[in-house]
Amino acid sequence: MCTGTMENNDDYVLNVSNLSVKLQNQTILDNVSFKLKRGTALAVLGPNGAGKTILFRALLNLVPYTGKIEWAEKVKIGYVPQNIAVDDIPISVKEFLSYKNHVNVESSLSPVRLSNKNVADKTLGVLSGGQLRRVLIAWALTDNPNVLLFDEPTTGVDHDTEEPIFATLSELKEKNKITILLITHDVHIVREYSDYLLALDGGVKFFGESKEIMNPSIQRIIYGETVCAGAPDENR
Amino acid sequence: MIGISVGVSAGYLGSLMVLKKMALVGDALSHVALPGLALGILFNFNPFFGAFAFLFASAVIIWHLGRVTKLPFETIVGAMFTVALAVGILLIPEPDLLEALFGDITKVTILETVVAVVISVMAVLLTKMIYRKLVLGMISEELAISKGIDVSRTNLLYLVLVSLVVAVGIKIVGTLLVGFLVIVPAAAAKNVSADLSKYAVLSASFGTVSTCSGILFSSYLNLPTGPLVVFSGIIVFLATVLVKWKAE
Numbered sequence: 001m002c003t004g005t006m007e008n009n010d011d012y013v014l015n016v017s018n019l020s021v022k023l024q025n026q027t028i029l030d031n032v033s034f035k036l037k038r039g040t041a042l043a044v045l046g047p048n049g050a051g052k053t054i055l056f057r058a059l060l061n062l063v064p065y066t067g068k069i070e071w072a073e074k075v076k077i078g079y080v081p082q083n084i085a086v087d088d089i090p091i092s093v094k095e096f097l098s099y100k101n102h103v104n105v106e107s108s109l110s111p112v113r114l115s116n117k118n119v120a121d122k123t124l125g126v127l128s129g130g131q132l133r134r135v136l137i138a139w140a141l142t143d144n145p146n147v148l149l150f151d152e153p154t155t156g157v158d159h160d161t162e163e164p165i166f167a168t169l170s171e172l173k174e175k176n177k178i179t180i181l182l183i184t185h186d187v188h189i190v191r192e193y194s195d196y197l198l199a200l201d202g203g204v205k206f207f208g209e210s211k212e213i214m215n216p217s218i219q220r221i222i223y224g225e226t227v228c229a230g231a232p233d234e235n236r
Numbered sequence: 237m238i239g240i241s242v243g244v245s246a247g248y249l250g251s252l253m254v255l256k257k258m259a260l261v262g263d264a265l266s267h268v269a270l271p272g273l274a275l276g277i278l279f280n281f282n283p284f285f286g287a288f289a290f291l292f293a294s295a296v297i298i299w300h301l302g303r304v305t306k307l308p309f310e311t312i313v314g315a316m317f318t319v320a321l322a323v324g325i326l327l328i329p330e331p332d333l334l335e336a337l338f339g340d341i342t343k344v345t346i347l348e349t350v351v352a353v354v355i356s357v358m359a360v361l362l363t364k365m366i367y368r369k370l371v372l373g374m375i376s377e378e379l380a381i382s383k384g385i386d387v388s389r390t391n392l393l394y395l396v397l398v399s400l401v402v403a404v405g406i407k408i409v410g411t412l413l414v415g416f417l418v419i420v421p422a423a424a425a426k427n428v429s430a431d432l433s434k435y436a437v438l439s440a441s442f443g444t445v446s447t448c449s450g451i452l453f454s455s456y457l458n459l460p461t462g463p464l465v466v467f468s469g470i471i472v473f474l475a476t477v478l479v480k481w482k483a484e
Contacts, residue, residue: 060378060381062378062381077382078382079379081378081379083376084376084379085374086375088255089371089374089375089432090429090430090432090434090435091371091431092431092432094431095432096375099368099371099372100383121430123430124375
C-alpha cells in the first residue's frame with residue numbers, strides 16, 4: 001500500500017496506478033489505473049458490486065490496498081458517503097454542521113437550497129432522504145475543499161432537487177477549480193456534469209472523456225455486447 | 237460527593253454507550269473487575285485499585301481484539317465477562333463477595349472518594365473533548381476519518397474512560413448493578429431530548445439524581461445502596477416515558 005503526494009505535476013490532482021483491493025480473500029478491484037486533472041469532474045460508473053465505493057474507500061485510505069494512490073500536495077478532501085447511521089442519534093442539523101469549525105448554518109444550507117428555519121433544529125433522523133443528502137453535501141462543502149468525493153450524491157433526492165445540486169457542483173468546479181469525483185448510475189449526470197468517465201467492473205472497463213458514453217462502441221465496452229447502441233438507460 | 241461524581245460521569249459517558257448500541261458492554265465490562273477485586277482482597281491491597289487495573293487492561297484487550305478479529309465489542313466483552321465472573325467468584329472469599337457484587341458506600345474511605353472524584357472529573361472532561369469525534373464516528377466512520385479523526389484511537393480512549401468510571405461506580409452499586417448507571421440515565425435522557433447537547437447534559441443529570449437519591453434513601457431506610465440507586469433511576473426513566481408519551 002502506498003499513499004503519497006505527486007511531485008512537480010501541477011496539472012494532475014490524483015494519480016492511481018495498479019490499484020488492487022482484496023477483502024476477505026475476494027478481489028474487489030484489480031489493477032485500476034487512472035489520472036485525474038485538477039478542476040475536472042470524474043464520474044465513476046458501474047453495476048452494483050463493481051467496486052465503486054471501495055475505490056473511494058481506498059482513495060480515503062480506509063481499506064488496505066496494493067498499488068499506488070498519489071494525491072497532489074495540499075489536497076483537502078470533502079466526502080459525502082452513500083449511507084450514514086442517524087436514526088438513533090438525537091443530533092440536530094445545526095449541531096451536525098457545527099461539528100465543522102466556524103460554520104454559519106444559514107450560509108452552509110443555502111447552496112443546497114435548504115431553509116435554515118425549516119431544518120436547522122430538526123434531528124438528522126427525521127429528515128427526508130433528499131433533505132439528508134443535501135445536509136451531507138452542505139457538510140462536505142463547509143471546509144472549502146479542493147477535492148470532493150460524492151458516493152451517489154443524489155440517492156433519495158427527487159429530480160427537481162437533483163438539478164440544483166449538480167448545478168451547484170458545476171459552479172463550484174468552475175469558480176473554485178474544485179476537482180469532483182462522483183459515483184453515479186445516471187448516464188445523464190455523466191454526460192452533463194462530468195468531464196471524464198471511469199467505468200468499473202472489478203477492473204477498469206473504460207476511462208476517457210465522458211462524452212464518449214454516447215459512442216456505441218464505448219457503450220458496448222461498458223455495458224457488454226448484449227446491449228445495443230444507444231441503449232443505456234438514462235433514468236429520465 | 238462520590239455519588240455526584242459517579243452519577244455525572246456514568247450518565248455522561250453512558251450517553252455515548254447507548255448511542256453506540258453498546259449499552260450492555262458497560263454492564264458486562266463491570267464484571268471484568270471481579271478478579272481485580274479478588275486479588276485486592278486476597279493480597280490485602282485496596283480492591284478498588286485491583287478493579288481499576290483489570291478494567292483498564294480489559295479495555296485495551298477488547299479494543300485490540302476488536303481491531304484484529306473485527307468482532308463486535310459486545311461479543312468480545314460477552315466472552316471476557318463470563319470468564320472474569322467465574323474467576324472472580326472462585327477467588328473472592330464468600331463474606332466479601334456480597335460487597336463486590338452489590339457495593340457498599342458506607343465502607344468508602346477518604347482516599348477512595350478523592351480518587352473517585354478525580355477520575356470522574358477527568359473522565360468527563362476527556363470525554364467532552366472527544367464527544368463530537370465519537371458521534372461522528374458513529375454516524376459514519378468514513379466521514380470521521382475524512383475529517384482527520386483517528387476513530388480507532390478515539391474508541392480506545394473512550395473504552396478506557398468507561399472502564400475507569402465503571403470501576404468508580406462499583407464501590408457504590410457493585411459489579412452487578414453498575415451497568416445500570418451507564419444505561420438507564422442515558423435511556424431516560426434519550427426519551428426527552430431533541431438534540432445532542434441536551435441529551436448529554438440530561439443523561440449526566442439523571443445519573444446524578446439516581447445515585448444521590450439512592451444514597452439518601454439508603455441511609456434513611458437503612459437498606460443497601462445499590463438497589464435503591466436502581467429504583468431511583470427507574471422512577472426517573474418511567475417519568476421520561478410518561479413525558480414522551482404525553483408529547484406524542
